Amino acid sequence: MKKQAKWMMMLGLAGALALSACNSGGSNDQQTSDEKSADSFGKQVKYEIIGIDPGAGIMKATSKAIEEYGLSDWKLIEGSGAAMTATLAKDIKNKKPVVITGWTPHWMFSKYDLKYLDDPKKVYGEAEEIHTIARKGLKEDDSTAYTLLDRFEWTSDEMGEIMTAIEEGAKPEDAAKKWADEHVDRVNEWTKDLKPVDGKPLKLSYVAWDSEIASTHLLQYVLQEKLGYKVTALQVEAGPMWTGVANGDVDATAAAWLPLTHADYMAKYKDKVDDLGANMTGVKTGLVVPSYVDISSIEDLKK
Structure with missing residues (x-):
């Protein structure tokens, strides 16, 4: 009986040790699994964040994010807005993370x-x-254009109609005309009581973002067709866009993203331009992924 009791005690001790080991191993396995999950996602996307043109404020913010969140393994890929959306479309088609x-x-x-x-x-x-900024002296030189630009404001949904039409193949000028024809009341708000001119030249500048292509072509259409201006729309990088307005070579731009994206340019040129205020509010920048990707925070990118 003593031998049997001793044998049973040994079996119980062995079972307890085995159970303890299993529980301990389970915790470590879970931690390892989480780490492997983050590492696996990074490997799937080659630790690459697909960006746009290097001069964009969002690229500077993303470089800061990589540093702030300790994403030392990650690389920000420079390119263009078109290249970025092409990569996005290809990966979504193949249900790949990006x-x-x-x-x-x-x-x-x-x-x-x-x-x-x-x-x-x-x-x-x-x-x-998104703000409209004008060169110094435009208000005195051309109160009609200045007033129209000062009045111009719209919503992201309204802008989205033009952007979607362009993305689906419409020329920017045709998409702008269609929108203006379908939103006569909005156009009338901007042009109310303004006296048309006879072919007076006006220069606008903008960056090659889909949002700015939409807004600038709409302004160009309204200024030309409703107020009689001869508008030149210059597509440039962010630096030349701000410099042109500050130097007076360009009359205005409706493509100034503030207070973050174009913060450096505003700090440099704030005394050399007139800020007419926001033509759109509630815009946002950040890192974006398809909804099927199983991460929710920038912190999830860290191994």
Whole structure:
């Protein structure tokens, strides 16, 4: 009986040790699994964040995000807005994960099911605004154009109509005309009591973002067809866009993203331009992924 009791005690001790080992191993396995999951996602996308042109403010913010979140294995890929959306379209078609620099308003949010990654450190700031800025002296030189530009404001949904039409193949000028014809009341708000001119030249500049292509072509159409201006729309990089207005070589731009994206340019040129205020509010920038991707925060990119 003593031998049997001793044998049973040994079996119980062995079972307890085995159970303890299993529980301990389970915890470690779970931690390892989480780490492997983050590592696996990074490997799937080659630790690459697909960006746009190197001069864009969102690229500077993303470089800061990589540093702030400790994403030392990750690389920000420079390119263009068109190249970025082409990569996004290809990966979504193949149900592959992808991380891009994104902003709203943009047609890709209406075409694809996307989500912003949470930014607990607020590297990308709060919601931004798109401002219209004009050269010094435009108000005195041309009160009609200045007043129209000062009045111009619209919503992201309204802009989205033009952006979507362009993305589906319409020429920017045709999409702008169609929108103006379908929103006569809005156009009348901007042009009310303004006296048309006879072919007076006016220069606008803009960056090659889908949102700015939409807004600038709409302004060009309204200024030309409703107020008689001869408008030149110059597509340039962000630096020349701001410099042109500050130097007086360009009359205005409706493509200034503030307070974050174009913060450096505003700090440099704030005394040399007139800020007419926001023509759109509630815009946003950040890192964007397809909704089927199983991560929700920039912190999830870290191994």
